[in-house]
Amino acid sequence: xxxxxxxxxxxxxxxxxxxxxxxxxxxxxxxxxxxxxxxxxxxxxxxxxxxxxxxxxxxxxxxxxxxxxxxxxxxxxxxxxxxxxxxxxxxxxxxxxxxxxxxxxxxxxxxxxxxxxxxxxxxxxxxxxxxxxxxxxxxxxxxxxxxxxxxxxxxxxxxxxxxxxxxxxxxxxxxxxxxxxxxxxxxxxxxxxxxxxxxxxxxxxxxxxxxxxxxxxxxxxxxxxxxxxxxxxxxxxxxxxxxxxxxxxxxxxxxxxxxxxxxxxxxxxxxxxxxxxxxxxxxxxxxxxxxxxxxxxxxxxxxxxxxxxxxxxxxxxxxxxxxxxxxxxxxxxxxxxxxxxxxxxxxxxxxxxxxxxxxxxxxxxxxxxxxxxxxxxxxxxxxxxxxxxxxxxxxxxxxxxxxxxxxxxxxxxxxxxxxxxxxxxxxxxxxxxxxxxxxxxxxxxxxxxxxxxxxxxxxxxxxxxxxxxx
Amino acid sequence: xxxxxxxxxxxxxxxxxxxxxxxxxxxxxxxxxxxxxxxxxxxxxxxxxxxxxxxxxxxxxxxxxxxxxxxxxxxxxxxxxxxxxxxxxxxxxxxxxxxxxxxxxxxxxxxxxxxxxxxxxxxxxxxxxxxxxxxxxxxxxxxxxxxxxxxxxxxxxxxxxxxxxxxxxxxxxxxxxxxxxxxxxxxxxxxxxxxxxxxxxxxxxxxxxxxxxxxxxxxxxxxxxxxxxxxxxxxxxxxxxxxxxxxxxxxxxxxxxxxxxxxxxxxxxxxxxxxxxxxxxxxxxxxxxxxxxxxxxxxxxxxxxxxxxxxxxxxxxxxxxxxxxxxxxxxxxxxxxxxxxxxxxxxxxxxxxxxxxxxxxxxxxxxxxxxxxxxxxxxxxxxxxxxxxxxxxxxxxxxxxxxxxxxxxxxxxxxxxxxxxxxxxxxxxxxxxxxxxxxxxxxxxxxxxxxxxxxxxxxxxxxxxxxxxx
Numbered sequence: 014x015x016x017x018x019x020x021x022x023x024x025x026x027x028x029x030x031x032x033x034x035x036x037x038x039x040x041x042x043x044x045x046x047x048x049x050x051x052x053x054x055x056x057x058x059x060x061x062x063x064x065x066x067x068x069x070x071x072x073x074x075x076x077x078x079x080x081x082x083x084x085x086x087x088x089x090x091x092x093x094x095x096x097x098x099x100x101x102x103x104x105x106x107x108x109x110x111x112x113x114x115x116x117x118x119x120x121x122x123x124x125x126x127x128x129x130x131x132x133x134x135x136x137x138x139x140x141x142x143x144x145x146x147x148x149x150x151x152x153x154x155x156x157x158x159x160x161x162x163x164x165x166x167x168x169x170x171x172x173x174x175x176x177x178x179x180x181x182x183x184x185x186x187x188x189x190x191x192x193x194x195x196x197x198x199x200x201x202x203x204x205x206x207x208x209x210x211x212x213x214x215x216x217x218x219x220x221x222x223x224x225x226x227x228x229x230x231x232x233x234x235x236x237x238x239x240x241x242x243x244x245x246x247x248x249x250x251x252x253x254x255x256x257x258x259x260x261x262x263x264x265x266x267x268x269x270x271x272x273x274x275x276x277x278x279x280x281x282x283x284x285x286x287x288x289x290x291x292x293x294x295x296x297x298x299x300x301x302x303x304x305x306x307x308x309x310x311x312x313x314x315x316x317x318x319x320x321x322x323x324x325x326x327x328x329x330x331x332x333x334x335x336x337x338x339x340x341x342x343x344x345x346x347x348x349x350x351x352x353x354x355x356x357x358x359x360x361x362x363x364x365x366x367x368x369x370x371x372x373x374x375x376x377x378x379x380x381x382x383x384x385x386x387x388x389x390x391x392x393x394x395x396x397x398x399x400x401x402x403x404x405x406x407x408x409x410x411x412x413x414x415x416x417x418x419x420x421x422x423x424x425x426x427x428x429x430x431x432x433x434x435x436x437x438x439x440x441x442x443x444x445x446x447x448x449x450x451x452x453x454x455x456x457x458x459x460x461x462x463x464x465x466x467x468x469x470x471x472x473x474x475x476x477x478x479x480x481x482x483x
Numbered sequence: 484x485x486x487x488x489x490x491x492x493x494x495x496x497x498x499x500x501x502x503x504x505x506x507x508x509x510x511x512x513x514x515x516x517x518x519x520x521x522x523x524x525x526x527x528x529x530x531x532x533x534x535x536x537x538x539x540x541x542x543x544x545x546x547x548x549x550x551x552x553x554x555x556x557x558x559x560x561x562x563x564x565x566x567x568x569x570x571x572x573x574x575x576x577x578x579x580x581x582x583x584x585x586x587x588x589x590x591x592x593x594x595x596x597x598x599x600x601x602x603x604x605x606x607x608x609x610x611x612x613x614x615x616x617x618x619x620x621x622x623x624x625x626x627x628x629x630x631x632x633x634x635x636x637x638x639x640x641x642x643x644x645x646x647x648x649x650x651x652x653x654x655x656x657x658x659x660x661x662x663x664x665x666x667x668x669x670x671x672x673x674x675x676x677x678x679x680x681x682x683x684x685x686x687x688x689x690x691x692x693x694x695x696x697x698x699x700x701x702x703x704x705x706x707x708x709x710x711x712x713x714x715x716x717x718x719x720x721x722x723x724x725x726x727x728x729x730x731x732x733x734x735x736x737x738x739x740x741x742x743x744x745x746x747x748x749x750x751x752x753x754x755x756x757x758x759x760x761x762x763x764x765x766x767x768x769x770x771x772x773x774x775x776x777x778x779x780x781x782x783x784x785x786x787x788x789x790x791x792x793x794x795x796x797x798x799x800x801x802x803x804x805x806x807x808x809x810x811x812x813x814x815x816x817x818x819x820x821x822x823x824x825x826x827x828x829x830x831x832x833x834x835x836x837x838x839x840x841x842x843x844x845x846x847x848x849x850x851x852x853x854x855x856x857x858x859x860x861x862x863x864x865x866x867x868x869x870x871x872x873x874x875x876x877x878x879x880x881x882x883x884x885x886x887x888x889x890x891x892x893x894x895x896x897x898x899x900x901x902x903x904x905x906x907x908x909x910x911x912x913x914x915x916x917x918x919x920x921x922x923x924x925x926x927x928x929x930x931x932x933x934x935x936x937x938x939x940x941x942x943x944x945x946x947x948x949x950x951x952x953x
Contacts, residue, residue, distance in 0.1 A: 025600035113714060113833035114864070115721075123570065158667050166726075169665060187928045192831040194863045194907035195639060197628050197678055198921045199951060204674035208667055225722045244583060251585075252695045256636075256726035298725035326541050343765065361662040363583035392582070393664045439665035451668045459656045462940065463670050467940035481669060 016051055023060035025103055026162040028052040028356065037078060037098045038090060039325035042149075044088040045445065047078070048094035058178060058186060058217040064213065068097055074475050075099050076231045077211035079153025080124060083147040084357075085444025087157065087210045087480050098479075101152050104153035104217060107131045115223040116175060116192040121152025121216050123377035128221065137223035140259075144344060146261045152216045160440030161443030162340075166259040166296070169440065171207045179206050182213070182471040187329065200210045205466070211477040212444050215472045227296035228387060229305040230259070233312060234336045235286035235324040241366035243291050243391055245444035246320040250293060252313050257304070260294035261392035268343045268388045271401075275346040279339060282325035290389070291321075292340045343388050347399060351407035353386075354419050358430045359439035367394045372398070372429045379425060380418055382406065395439040403467065423450065443481045489537050493530035495573055498522040507548060507568045508560060509517060511618075515556040517545070517917065518564030528656060528687040530567065534656030537687065538567055544945050545569050547681035549623025550594060552615040554827075555914025557627065557680045557950050566948075571622050574687060577601045585693040586645060586662040591622025591686050595750055597747050598691065605830070607693035610637035610729075614814065620697065622686045628678035630910030632810075635730040635862035636766070639910065641677045646690035649676050649858060652941040662690045675936070681947040683940045697766035700729070701774040703782060704806045705794040708758030711836035713761050713861055718791040723781050727774070730764035738813045738858045741769045741871075745816040749809060752795035761791075761861070762810045778790060813858050817869060821854075821877035824889050826868040828900045829909035835864060842868070842899045850888055852876065858952035865909040868896060893920065914949045922953045 016269035020027040029051045039046040050073065053064045062385050068075050074096040077089040090096040104120035105134035107127065109403050111117075112135050112343045119128055132139035141154060150451075151345035153159075154456040155177070167173065189203055206214055237243045250258050257457035266288050315321040326478045327333035347353050360368055373385055382403045400413045400422060401407070407462060427437045431454055438447050452460060463482060468475070491499040491878040498504050499521045509516040520543065523534045538545050544566040560566040574590035577597065581587075582605050589598055595616040602609035611624060613631035623629075625647070629640045637643065649672075659673055676684055709711045713733050720728050734779035736758050742749045767774035778796060785791040797803035817823050830838055843855055852873045860864035870892060871877070872885045897907045901924055908917050922930060933952060937944070 042739055056749065092513070106788045111831065111833050114831040116831065126822050160665055160879055164665065168642075171671070172638075181928070182931070185928045186929075187932060188926060188927070191906070192904065193829045193906050193909075195630055195634065195829040195860075196906040197630075197910055197912045198906055198908045198915065198917070199678075199925070199929070200683075201671075201674045201678055202929070202936075205669045205936075208669075209670055213670075225725060227725070248583065254768075255695060255697070257768075296725075298723055298727075321548070359663045359665040361581065361584040363581050388666075395665045434662065436661070436666040436668055438662050438668045439663075440667055442667045443669065447668070455669070456658060458651070458655045459659070459669070459672070461653070461655075462657060462672055464672050465939040466672075466675075467935065469935040 019064070021069065023055050023063040024057060025053065025055035025060045028054070037081065037100055040086060040089050045089040045237060047090035047100045048090050049096050050094065051092045052098040052100055052135070052401050054100045056103050058104070058180065061180045061215055062184045062186050063219050065182070066100060069183050070137035072473060072475065073097050074478050076477050077156065077215045079150030079156070080145065080148040082149040083153065083157060083444060084441045085260060085446040086476070087442055087444030088153070090339070091479055099215060101150060101217070110135045112137060113191065114192050116217065116220050117223055118190065118220050120218055120387055122150050125149050125151055127152055132223050133226070136226060138226045139221060139223055141170055141173055144341065147168060150347060151219060154214050155207050155219055156209065156211050157442040160390065160393065160395065161195055162262065162390065163258050164390060165261055166256055173222050174203065174207060174219055175222055177203050177216055178207055178218035179214040179216055182473065190218055191221055210444060210481045212467060212481050213476055216447050225298065228298050229301035229304045230296045230333065231301060231308055231332050232292060232294045232327045232336045233308050234282050234339065235291045235293065235312065235323050236283055237289050237291050237320060237324060238287070239289060239366070240369045242320045243289060244362060244366055245316065245318070246291060246315050247362070247392060249315055249320065250353050254295055254307055257295050257297050257307065258293065259296040260292065262292040262340050262389070263391040264290050264340060264343060265385065266387035267384055267386050269339060271346040271350055271386065272339055272342045275349040276338070278344050279342065282336065283323045285323065287322060289469060292336060302337065339390070346356040347386050347401055350401050352402065352415050353411050354400040354422055356423070356426050357439050358426070358435055358437060359393065359395045359400055359429065360433050362394045364433040364435070367393070368433045375425060375429065376422065380422060391463045427454070443457065445480060448481060449483055488489045489534070492537065492712060493525050493533040495523065495530045496523035498524070507551065507570060510556060510559050511552050515559040517560035517562050518828050519560045519566050519568045519861055520564065522570055524570045527840065528650065531685055531687050532654045532656050534569060535650050535652070538945060539653050539943065541572055542943060542945065543567050544948050546572065546947050547626065547685045549592065549626070550615065550618040551618035551625065552619040553579060553627060553914060554911045555916040557912055557914030557947070558623070561949055569685060569881040571620060571687070580605045581662065582607060584662050586690050587693055588660065588688065588690050589621055590688055592620050593622055593916070595619050595621055602693050603696070605919040606696060608696045609691060609693055610815070611640055611643055614811065621691070622687060625677050625686050625689055625947050626679065626729045627912040630860065630865065632732065632864065634860060636726055637729055639878055641674055643692050643693055643788050644673065644677060644689055647673050647676055648688035649684040649686055652943065659759050660688055660690055680914060680951045682937060682951050683946060684869060695768065698768050699771040699774045700764060700803065701771060701778055702762060702764045702768045702797045702803050702806045703778050703794050704752050704809065705761045705763065705782065706753055706759070707761050708792060709758050709759060709836070710839045714832060715788070716761060716785050716838055717832070717862060719785055721782055723784070724765055724777055727765050727767055727777065728763065729763065729766040732762040732810050732859065733861035734760050734813060734858035735855065736809060737854055737856050739809060741813045741856065742814040745819040746812050749812065752806065755793065757792060762806060775865065817856050817871055820871050821883050822872065822885050825891055826893070826896050827867055827909050827911040828907060829865045830900065830903050830905035831865065832864045834903040834905070835861070835866065839902045842896060843921045845895060845899065846892065850892060870944060897924070908919045915950060916927055918951060919953050
């Protein structure tokens with residue numbers, strides 16, 4: 014294996030010095046650190062193909078990496094040091110915007126925020142939106158089928174992608190860069206690569222769907238008595254607002270208390286506290302007054318039915334941002350409070366209220382003194398069902414004790430998810446974090462089918478080995 | 484191979500008499516007729532699994548069949564008589580409706596119309612809608628990723644499906660019956676089976692997404708000067724109406740003339756003829772007057788910009804149906820006129836006007852005297868770019884002459900589709916009809932990936948052999 018030959022065979026960089034490689038070998042949260050023979054940063058698809066052919070010829074495992082912002086360890090190499098990290102960040106061109114076809118063609122290494130901005134400059138909306146958008150790349154978003162706050166209306170990353178270019182495990186280039194909304198000419202390779210976490214091939218380009226920019230957006234922060242009331246309010250909102258309902262988020266009072274504690278500007282916009290809150294957003298093709306009226310009508314009906322007790326509406330862009338910040342700052346505030354135990358689960362919406370009640374009780378019985386920090390995308394059935402230590406046990410002296418609970422708490426929560434017919438990874442993927450747990454819950458038939466596909470597309474098991482599948 | 488052993492091993496019917504089998508051996512248009520050793524009609528998933536295990540053990544090819552309404556010959560056995568037809572029509576239960584989760588769980592053999600009706604009874608919309616809905620089954624819709632008239636807003640069959648149950652080529656049951664909008668726990672098996680035309684496994688159940696019933700629907704039949712104007716009107720409609728725009732269909736005057744000739748009640752609802760028409764539908768969560776106002780505002784703006792010259796709006800359910808009938812009766816009227824040459828193509832919407840102009844000219848130059856019958860789902864970039872003989876050559880004495888043109892006309896049209904970066908099968912699938920042409924246009928890399936998947940999931944090549952892939 015001659016790394017110099019590889020270095021000279023493609024356009025781009027090949028990093029081999031430990032100091033140069035370090036940033037690529039640890040995930041951004043510092044949860045996983047691995048080793049690698051090198052970090053390759055090709056400048057284009059041809060370069061990716063060249064690197065992949067070299068790795069295939071030399072039986073070198075490959076760990077594809079985008080913005081390195083994943084939450085499941087899917088982009089970090091393992092510790093044996095045999096793999097090459099393939100960073101896609103230098104494939105960074107927005108190639109083409111077609112406002113008539115409502116599509117944008119981008120390289121895999123373009124950040125999500127760059128895609129959003131390019132779309133906006135063309136008078137269009139690219140709706141995928143999540144906390145890491147300034148750093149995460151669209152290739153990583155597709156490889157993990159990312160979600161975020163607008164899934165209710167626009168779907169997840171998979172639903173927003175029309176075409177892909179992929180370099181296969183053998184280093185061949187599959188050109189599936191199509192800007193078509195209908196194409197029934199064979200197996201759905203696109204959706205197979207999407208969400209496969211780099212274990213089947215390397216996404217190098219994508220054609221994404223754009224939408225008209227909404228003329229107005231209004232958000233309401235609503236006090237609700239319970240998750241069950243929140244779900245009934247969601248039904249009402251869907252019936253009254255249809256697809257102009259673009260977000261419907263749930264959070265407990267513990268979440269808002271954490272944000273108020275750790276974010277200076279944050280304050281509850283309501284006179285009285287409530288156990289639960291909903292943040293809902295309406296996007297309208299008409300003016301702000303129409304959107305405001307629609308929300309007001311909904312809230313009036315909701316209060317009449319005792320599904321809501323109070324609400325604050327945004328009437329300016331700064332209020333819109335401040336209300337959204339209460340929701341968006343939860344995750345960071347929970348991190349600032351101390352160690353966390355996180356679950357990214359989804360459930361049929363009809364099972365959520367029961368799940369929350371039963372699982373909260375079971376947790377407080379089995380693991381007393383922990384704080385539940387429950388929030389999420391209620392409209393998608395996706396909850397971040399997290400835990401923090403109780404306020405008096407957030408000091409460093411209690412960390413080990415708290416983290417020792419992680420495995421048994423995971424088992425309790427995920428077993429309950431299975432009973433309620435849900436998923437233990439709604440939008441973060443499996444990576445290494447949930448790989449073994451997921452395999453434990455899946456049926457033998459499903460694992461067999463997944464392994465058959467893995468073997469078919471990556472017979473030498475060189476693509477991100479050890480991720481997604483045990 | 485003992486068919487009596489098979490007959491006694493599962494709940495359901497096994498037909499072996501030629502008279503009993505006949506209806507299953509010819510597609511509904513009578514385009515393809517094959518032979519089979521038997522037609523199995525199991526009553527449940529276990530029965531399907533039993534039949535599949537028997538076929539696997541005896542190396543008997545299997546042709547899965549739903550309502551037998553396909554347009555590409557995907558559900559008809561070939562003429563060698565070695566295959567077994569596996570009819571899913573006795574798996575016909577609507578299992579569960581969950582109005583809170585907005586999902587419906589159905590057997591594969593339930594007809595599309597039964598799904599629509601069950602949803603409506605629960606106050607919900609199942610939006611997939613197409614001409615064969617009274618006969619086609621949801622299993623077939625999923626196996627072919629069916630489209631139809633509401634794709635613009637709700638997506639095709641794939642986008643409407645959350646979960647599947649599938650019997651594999653070996654006769655194992657994969658339970659992927661999940662009612663989740665987010666689930667990132669492994670490879671997307673669901674979307675791989677959807678659209679695979681029965682060549683990878685047998686779909687036996689599905690969980691489908693439901694939507695709120697619109698409070699009102701209004702349709703407008705609009706005269707437009709050209710496809711380019713229709714596309715500009717589409718842009719305007721999307722900006723002004725957002726997702727309340729639920730259909731946007733294009734048709735040429737030749738289409739409407741055929742409907743007027745062959746359907747008694749049909750008449751152009753406008754004072755003057757136009758070369759092209761658009762039918763657009765608005766579905767609103769509010770009342771009819773809001774939907775009507777929204778359309779009127781759009782049409783006013785469209786006429787100001789010379790994108791539309793005249794329009795008729797529905798103001799009653801009977802008018803709504805009559806205007807839709809002008810669009811929906813095109814296909815049958817073209818059939819009543821005589822033989823047809825059909826193309827089910829999709830294009831980036833920005834390429835449609837150029838494609839239509841250039842390809843129409845090329846056709847009339849190379850094959851003078853044919854009539855173009857162009858209509859389709861403009862909002863999805865999907866055209867049915869069809870031909871009929873000229874009016875004086877519709878008699879039976881000219882049939883052979885016309886049909887001799889089919890292959891060269893297909894080549895001209897499909898070559899042009901490729902130049903314009905489109906697909907030669909937008910919503911009908913490949914079956915046997917487009918199998919070889921599709922393989923000719925696909926890259927070797929794509930064919931190799933598709934074959935690798937086929938071999939992985941159906942190593943003995945028993946699942947609908949000869950369909951989709953040559």
